[in-house]
Amino acid sequence: MAGGIGSRFWPMSRTALPKQFLDILGTGQSLIQDTFARYSKLVPEENIYIITSKEYVQTVRQQLKSLPEKNILAEPSRKNTATCIAYIAFKLLQKNPDAVMMAAPADNHIPDIDAFLVTAKKALEFVDSINALVTIGIKPTSPNTGYGYIQHESPEAAPGVYEVKTFTEKPNLELAETFLASGDFLWNAGIFTWKVKNILAAFEKYLPEIYEVFYAEKEKFNTEEEAEALEIIYPQCTNISIDFGIMEKADNVFVIPASFAWSDLGTWNSAWENTEKDEHQNAVAGNNVVIVEANNCMVHVPNNKLVMLQGLEDYIIVDTKDVLLICKRDKEQEIKDYVAEIKRNKGEKYL
Amino acid sequence: MAGGIGSRFWPMSRTALPKQFLDILGTGQSLIQDTFARYSKLVPEENIYIITSKEYVQTVRQQLKSLPEKNILAEPSRKNTATCIAYIAFKLLQKNPDAVMMAAPADNHIPDIDAFLVTAKKALEFVDSINALVTIGIKPTSPNTGYGYIQHESPEAAPGVYEVKTFTEKPNLELAETFLASGDFLWNAGIFTWKVKNILAAFEKYLPEIYEVFYAEKEKFNTEEEAEALEIIYPQCTNISIDFGIMEKADNVFVIPASFAWSDLGTWNSAWENTEKDEHQNAVAGNNVVIVEANNCMVHVPNNKLVMLQGLEDYIIVDTKDVLLICKRDKEQEIKDYVAEIKRNKGEKYL
Numbered sequence: 001m002a003g004g005i006g007s008r009f010w011p012m013s014r015t016a017l018p019k020q021f022l023d024i025l026g027t028g029q030s031l032i033q034d035t036f037a038r039y040s041k042l043v044p045e046e047n048i049y050i051i052t053s054k055e056y057v058q059t060v061r062q063q064l065k066s067l068p069e070k071n072i073l074a075e076p077s078r079k080n081t082a083t084c085i086a087y088i089a090f091k092l093l094q095k096n097p098d099a100v101m102m103a104a105p106a107d108n109h110i111p112d113i114d115a116f117l118v119t120a121k122k123a124l125e126f127v128d129s130i131n132a133l134v135t136i137g138i139k140p141t142s143p144n145t146g147y148g149y150i151q152h153e154s155p156e157a158a159p160g161v162y163e164v165k166t167f168t169e170k171p172n173l174e175l176a177e178t179f180l181a182s183g184d185f186l187w188n189a190g191i192f193t194w195k196v197k198n199i200l201a202a203f204e205k206y207l208p209e210i211y212e213v214f215y216a217e218k219e220k221f222n223t224e225e226e227a228e229a230l231e232i233i234y235p236q237c238t239n240i241s242i243d244f245g246i247m248e249k250a251d252n253v254f255v256i257p258a259s260f261a262w263s264d265l266g267t268w269n270s271a272w273e274n275t276e277k278d279e280h281q282n283a284v285a286g287n288n289v290v291i292v293e294a295n296n297c298m299v300h301v302p303n304n305k306l307v308m309l310q311g312l313e314d315y316i317i318v319d320t321k322d323v324l325l326i327c328k329r330d331k332e333q334e335i336k337d338y339v340a341e342i343k344r345n346k347g348e349k350y351l
Numbered sequence: 352m353a354g355g356i357g358s359r360f361w362p363m364s365r366t367a368l369p370k371q372f373l374d375i376l377g378t379g380q381s382l383i384q385d386t387f388a389r390y391s392k393l394v395p396e397e398n399i400y401i402i403t404s405k406e407y408v409q410t411v412r413q414q415l416k417s418l419p420e421k422n423i424l425a426e427p428s429r430k431n432t433a434t435c436i437a438y439i440a441f442k443l444l445q446k447n448p449d450a451v452m453m454a455a456p457a458d459n460h461i462p463d464i465d466a467f468l469v470t471a472k473k474a475l476e477f478v479d480s481i482n483a484l485v486t487i488g489i490k491p492t493s494p495n496t497g498y499g500y501i502q503h504e505s506p507e508a509a510p511g512v513y514e515v516k517t518f519t520e521k522p523n524l525e526l527a528e529t530f531l532a533s534g535d536f537l538w539n540a541g542i543f544t545w546k547v548k549n550i551l552a553a554f555e556k557y558l559p560e561i562y563e564v565f566y567a568e569k570e571k572f573n574t575e576e577e578a579e580a581l582e583i584i585y586p587q588c589t590n591i592s593i594d595f596g597i598m599e600k601a602d603n604v605f606v607i608p609a610s611f612a613w614s615d616l617g618t619w620n621s622a623w624e625n626t627e628k629d630e631h632q633n634a635v636a637g638n639n640v641v642i643v644e645a646n647n648c649m650v651h652v653p654n655n656k657l658v659m660l661q662g663l664e665d666y667i668i669v670d671t672k673d674v675l676l677i678c679k680r681d682k683e684q685e686i687k688d689y690v691a692e693i694k695r696n697k698g699e700k701y702l
Contacts (some may be wrong), residue, residue, distance in 0.1 A: 011657075068567060131650055232626065290696065292678070306362070306701040308689055309668070310678035319676070324652065325660035326677065327643070334643075338659055342641060350657040 001084055002052040002106035003075055004059065006269045008332065010339045011323035012300055015351045019036055020106040023058050026285030026300070031107040033267060036064050039104070040055035042120050048108065049073055051084050074227070075138025076234045083210060083237040084247040085192075086203055087230070091221045092196045100128050101199075103242075104191040105267055109274050115260035123193040123256050126161055133202060134193040135164070135247060137255040138262045145335075146266055148188040148243065151179075152255050155267050167243060169283050188256060188261055192242065199246075207245045210237050214242075224254040257341045267332045268316045271297040298329065323350050352409065352435055353383055353457035354426055355405040359618045362674035363651055366702045371457040372410050380617060382458040384591045386693075387415050389464050390455070390504060393471050394520070400424055401457065419574040425578070427585045433596040434561060434588040436543070437554055438581070441565045442572045443547045449655060451479050452550075454593075456661070458616055460625050466611035474544040474607050477512055484553060485514070485544040486598060488537025489613045494527035497617055499539040500529075501592065503606050509653050511583045515604040519639030523573050540613055543593065550597070560586050562689040618683045619667045623649040649680060674701050679681065 006019025014020040020032045020139045028036070028098035039048050046068055050060050054074035061072060067093070073091075074083065085103050102120065110116045125135050137150045146171055152162035167188065167317060171179060179185035192199075203211040213236040240243075247253055263270045275283035275298075284292055286301035292310040301319040302308045309317070318325045327335065342350055357370025364370040372382045385400070390399050397419055399618070401411050405425035412423060423616065424442075426435065436454050443450045459468045474485050488501045499520055502515035512659075517541065522530060532537035543550075554562040564587040571580035589596075598604055614621045626634035633645055637652035643661040652658045652670040660668070669684060670674045678686070693701055 011659075142629045185688065289696070290689070290693065292685075292692075304673065306674045306693065306697065308674070308678070308693070310682055310685075310689070312677060315662070318668070319675055320466075322655065323657045323659070325659045325674070326663060326668070327659070331661055334661070338641070338643060338661070341643075342657065345641065346639070346657065 001058065001081060002050050003078055004105075004107065005086065006107070007339050009271075009338050010335055011320050011325050011350065012318055014320075016055075017059065017155075018056075019021055019265070021056070021063060022266075022335060023285075024265055024300075025109065025275050029110065030063055032060070033063055034199055035106050035108060036067065037106070037314040038110060038116060040314075041113060041117055042102075042124075046071065049088055051075060051088060052106075053078060061075055063136060066237075068315070070120055074230075076230050078239075079237045080239045081190075082203075082207055082240045083234065085242050086210050086214050086237075087233075088219050088278050089196045089203070090198050091226075094218065094221050095198060097121065097197060099128060099196045100193070101196055102191065102193045105264065108189065108191070109263045109265045109270075110259045111261055111274075116258075119258045119260060120193075122160055126158060126254070127193050127195055127198070129294070131198045131201075131252055132194065133247060134161070134200060135253065135255050136189050136191040136193075137257050138189050139257055140180050143173060143180045144187065145170055145173055145176050148262070149176075149179050149185045150188050150255050151182075151185050152257075154184060161254050161256050164247075164255050167248045184262065188243065189258065189261075190243075192247075197299070198252075202250050202252075203244045206249045207238070207240070208239075213237060243281075268298045268300075268318070268335070269329055269332050271300075272316075272329070279347045296329070352432060352454060353401050353407065354429055354435065355456070355458065357458070358617050358687050358690050360622075361671055361686055362671050365671075366699070367406075368410065369407075370616070372407070372414060375616055375651075377459065377624050381633045382460065383411070384414055386455070386457050386459060387418065389461060390453075392464060392468055393453075393475075400439055402426060402439060403457075404429060414498050425581075427581050429590075430585055430588045431590045432541075432555075433591045436550065436593050437558075437561050437565050437588075438553070438584075440488055441569050444551060444574050444576075445569065450547040451475055451544070452547050453542065453544045454625055456615065459540065459542070460614045460616045460621075461611055461612045462625075467609075469545075470609045470611060472605060472660065473511055477509060477605070477607070478544050478546055478549070480601055482549045482551060482552075483545065484598060484601055485512070486604065486606050487540050487542040487544075488608050489540050490608055491531050491538050493537065494524060494531045495538065496521055496524055496527050497621075498615070500527075500530050500536045501539050501586065501606050502536050503608075504535075504646065506534060512605050512607050515598075515606050518599045522657075530575065537608055538613070539594065540615070541594070543598075549603075553597045553601050557600045558589070558591070561591075561596075564588060571675060594665060603632040618684070619649045619651075619669070619684050620680055622651075623647075623667075625679070634664045647680065687696055 002020045005012035009019045019032050049071045051073045057074050112231045127134050148166045151165040153165050157163050210285045213233050217229040263274050277283045280295045282297045284299045287303040294309045294312040296314045298316045314329045353371045357364035360370045374381050398419040400422045402424045408425050424500050440492050478485050504516050508514045564584045568580035623634045628634050631646045633648045635650045638654040640658045645663040647659045647665045649667045667681045
């Protein structure tokens with residue numbers, strides 16, 4: 001799933017080239033390239049589908065040169081994850097009624113591929129045998145208020161698999177600390193696994209309004225009429241997340257606690273956490289940054305720009321060709337508001 | 352005098368286009384254009400000479416289109432103000448043995464032209480009548496440690512004219528405070544007035560080594576051989592300021608306290624002081640700066656760049672096409688050192 005706009009990573013993430021297509025961590029690879037490399041070790045490349053907005057199809061093609069073109073799926077409009085998953089599920093069902101699928105965001109950061117593969121394979125095997133909707137849960141390492149949490153039952157339903165008790169929205173700090181202390185809460189990574197026919201059964205039950213519009217056009221999938229069908233389907237679909245629309249309601253939801261480190265790279269602070277830092281805890285992406293005196297800063301600037309920093313503590317400094325952002329790290333959640341403010345004052349030009 | 356390199360205004364001021372050619376205050380005019388406009392009200396334009404390094408001749412020509420080309424004088428090398436003044440003095444003496452001249456830096460900021468003209472005319476009249484070397488002194492408004500000070504005798508030698516007691520180098524803060532409190536110290540603006548023959552007499556006495564090399568070639572001035580003569584003269588000249596070489600030694604030095612506000616615009620803080628500020632005391636040059644929360648900052652960025660600032664107090668923020676500088680305002684004197692550091696690490700590219 002690669003249709004997001006990543007506005008909290010503005011001004012690097014822009015409408016024309018959002019976060020998933022950027023080398024946020026300064027590794028030389030964009031996030032979607034990292035993610036594609038990870039899933040390529042799990043399944044053959046021809047079984048990987050990228051669902052994105054139609055304006056990003058060309059970018060996906062450029063960044064994932066080995067992916068077959070027909071595996072890039074263009075959504076006519078942004079309708080959140082439920083519609084996106086219904087689309088691929090209907091498409092796969094036609095190809096193979098027994099297909100198992102995994103749905104994941106294109107912009108997760110999971111440095112340990114081997115550990116990822118262990119958990120992912122376990123999830124695929126588990127759903128192959130029973131009618132279950134599985135989500136991967138991350139063991140929380142801090143009381144992060146930017147993530148949703150999953151509380152699981154105990155004991156295990158199967159080795160390393162737990163039934164889900166509740167999904168929670170992003171908590172406040174106090175609640176997040178309670179979750180962290182309790183030991184039976186996990187971060188919701190948004191990585192889902194199920195048999196295609198089982199998730200479609202859940203759509204039919206919990207989101208029939210989406211199910212029915214897809215069902216009416218299902219013969220057109222994997223034909224030349226697919227794009228035309230989507231133009232009919234998408235405007236009729238509700239904008240709702242798969243979490244809210246199905247996972248929180250279904251009674252066959254399980255969670256597999258992951259054995260790997262994970263970040264959704266949702267904000268500059270998570271980029272800071274996931275970047276190697278200098279001896280003053282500055283995370284610097286940019287080849288030409290001269291730091292006289294700065295601590296705990298997140299610096300992301302073009303390689304060919306000389307940047308001289310002095311007297312800075314806990315700042316996010318992002319420079320691009322046409323936008324410079326300097327703000328305190330604890331204001332990163334406000335960046336979305338700044339972008340809205342810019343839109344009001346300056347129009348779309350800098351978004 | 353327009354040969355400086357303005358390294359404390361880096362990264363806006365660059366070797367290829369130093370301070371005097373820049374619109375430091377965001378007024379739409381460069382400093383040399385401002386200065387030229389001021390002197391144009393005092394004397395005919397054909398009597399104004401710009402002395403600069405040869406690499407800046409083209410820039411002067413572009414910025415001062417109404418100035419006759421022959422009035423742009425190219426120094427073969429940087430030799431400080433004494434040599435520069437000897438050059439123009441020898442040149443003028445040949446044209447008119449009774450010429451009166453005023454020598455001034457190209458990058459002073461004097462917003463009140465009328466007040467400037469009153470003082471300048473007084474200085475020109477005073478030196479026309481007696482053998483005096485006159486400097487214009489600025490009534491200090493703060494214990495600035497970046498300026499030299501002039502202590503004058505009292506009472507007046509003539510109306511509004513005082514004999515100079517001592518020139519002082521840049522003082523430390525304690526001394527500067529004493530100077531300010533005493534009431535008989537003025538800032539040395541580096542604006543000098545004298546009859547050409549009198550300053551040349553002073554050169555003969557106090558800087559004979561400079562006087563003699565010019566004297567030997569004097570017939571070549573104002574001829575086609577002038578540039579060739581300079582190539583012989585300049586390498587032989589001492590690198591010394593007119594203040595140190597003559598003004599501090601001569602016994603006919605007078606000061607006229609100025610009735611105008613003045614800044615040498617030597618640093619970003621002086622630019623801050625001389626720029627209109629917003630309600631949070633930010634001086635902003637740049638059409639596209641969005642300030643969420645910032646106080647007392649000096650911001651100088653390109654007009655076409657969107658700059659979003661949050662959580663900044665007392666910073667200098669200067670962005671150019673290839674260099675970004677962020678430092679605390681109280682570190683502005685260190686900018687010269689940063690430039691030296693950049694030169695060591697990165698070569699000349701960003702200077």
